[in-house]
Amino acid sequence: MARDSGIWQNSFIFISVDFNFSLRPKIKRQQLQQRQGTKTGKKKKMHSFGYRANALLTFAVTILALMCAIASLSDNLNTPSPSAQIEILNINWFQKQPHGNDEVSLTLNITADLQSLFTWNTKQLFIFVAAEYETPKNALNQVSLWDAIIPAKEFAKFSIHTSNKYRFIDQGHNLRSKEFNLTLHWHVMPKTGKMFANKIVMSGYRLPEDYR
Amino acid sequence: MIVTSALIIWKALMCITGSESPVVVVLSGSMEPGFKRGDILFLHMSKDPIRAGEIVVFNVDGREIPIVHRVIKVHERQDTGEVEVLTKGDNNYGDDRLLYAQGQLWLKRQHIMGRAVGSGFGAPLAIFGEDLPGPNLALRFLPYVGWVTIIMTEKPIIKYILIGALGLLVITSKD
Numbered sequence: 001m002a003r004d005s006g007i008w009q010n011s012f013i014f015i016s017v018d019f020n021f022s023l024r025p026k027i028k029r030q031q032l033q034q035r036q037g038t039k040t041g042k043k044k045k046m047h048s049f050g051y052r053a054n055a056l057l058t059f060a061v062t063i064l065a066l067m068c069a070i071a072s073l074s075d076n077l078n079t080p081s082p083s084a085q086i087e088i089l090n091i092n093w094f095q096k097q098p099h100g101n102d103e104v105s106l107t108l109n110i111t112a113d114l115q116s117l118f119t120w121n122t123k124q125l126f127i128f129v130a131a132e133y134e135t136p137k138n139a140l141n142q143v144s145l146w147d148a149i150i151p152a153k154e155f156a157k158f159s160i161h162t163s164n165k166y167r168f169i170d171q172g173h174n175l176r177s178k179e180f181n182l183t184l185h186w187h188v189m190p191k192t193g194k195m196f197a198n199k200i201v202m203s204g205y206r207l208p209e210d211y212r
Numbered sequence: 213m214i215v216t217s218a219l220i221i222w223k224a225l226m227c228i229t230g231s232e233s234p235v236v237v238v239l240s241g242s243m244e245p246g247f248k249r250g251d252i253l254f255l256h257m258s259k260d261p262i263r264a265g266e267i268v269v270f271n272v273d274g275r276e277i278p279i280v281h282r283v284i285k286v287h288e289r290q291d292t293g294e295v296e297v298l299t300k301g302d303n304n305y306g307d308d309r310l311l312y313a314q315g316q317l318w319l320k321r322q323h324i325m326g327r328a329v330g331s332g333f334g335a336p337l338a339i340f341g342e343d344l345p346g347p348n349l350a351l352r353f354l355p356y357v358g359w360v361t362i363i364m365t366e367k368p369i370i371k372y373i374l375i376g377a378l379g380l381l382v383i384t385s386k387d
Contacts, residue, residue, distance in 0.1 A: 123245075123246075124245060124246060126246065126265075126282075126302065128264070128265060128284070130264050130265075136290070137289065137290060138287050138288055138289060138290060139288050139289065139290045139293075140286065140287075140288040141286065141287050141288075142263065142264035142285065142286040143264075143284075143285050144264055144265075144284035144285060147284075147302075149245070149246075149302065151245070166284060166285075166300075166307070171287050171296075185264070185265045187265055189246050195328075197265060197266075
């Protein structure tokens with residue numbers, strides 16, 4: 001890019017060289033060209049169209065990348081304050097499968113206000129509710145029970161009654177009297193830039209002692 | 213400049229099917245509206261444990277083409293720390309068990325190539341296609357680059373023609 005702006009300087013040098021040639025013939029041509037920094041006898045050629053197009057395109061892409069980075073950074077200025085509550089309305093059934101794994105079906109009431117998570121750079125919000133618990137065999141079990149895509153801020157404040165969208169199945173039969181957390185996770189997918197994810201953990205839920 | 217770096221990116225994209233490449237193209241619409249067909253994902257696999265909600269790219273044994281879906285279930289062992297994972301595309305009705313190998317119920321860490329995380333320069337990058345005009349207009353060009361890869365997967369002869377043409381370009385270019 002610096003070389004492009006040097007076109008004006010080069011033309012100035014050409015003019016001064018012509019001037020010098022006519023008024024000071026004593027200075028050797030070689031010395032003059034060395035001062036200019038070009039090889040002996042070689043004229044400086046104009047940049048081709050391809051060269052200029054190439055340079056312009058590189059510049060444009062660099063600026064675009066910078067703009068995307070700034071847009072992404074602007075997301076950090078947003079301080080969100082989301083809230084959520086989840087209530088288990090009913091345990092529909094609680095059984096041991098023929099293979100030996102426990103399975104439970106629940107009806108949940110999910111209420112949340114996630115409007116503060118939306119910025120101008122937000123494309124959509126992917127949210128899901130997961131049951132998280134520990135068993136003797138597994139240090140962590142995360143089972144997604146329900147998920148949704150929130151496409152815009154208007155839909156981000158909601159209250160929904162639903163049974164679990166995905167089956168709540170354990171690896172084993174550890175669910176009787178099991179204490180578990182219900183966590184509402186959200187993933188912010190931006191129009192351009194980095195995805196953010198966070199969650200609200202709600203603890204204190206417990207499954208029944210016996211199968212129903 | 214841009215031509216040489218575009219060539220490098222092009223060649224990297226051409227190595228996608230069946231290889232451990234850090235660049236993947238979204239081939240199906242199973243993650244819409246988040247990822248559209250033709251979008252480009254740059255991946256990296258860190259040592260962090262895999263958790264529910266993350267978007268992972270994985271290979272199924274016997275299939276060449278990697279799949280980009282979200283993790284919906286995680287079971288992590290106490291003793292070994294090994295993890296068993298179930299995935300599902302956002303836009304799909306059912307989970308991915310139909311896509312896994314015969315008899316396979318879970319994905320393990322060795323199947324997973326990387327995580328799609330977000331904007332980049334050194335970190336994993338996901339570039340989203342967008343239908344809006346304005347500042348997002350330039351982002352549309354990136355999804356179209358991905359379409360070239362889709363066409364090449366479906367008609368491999370084009371791949372060979374392109375490699376030949378690019379080879380010629382490299383030899384004859386002065387840049």
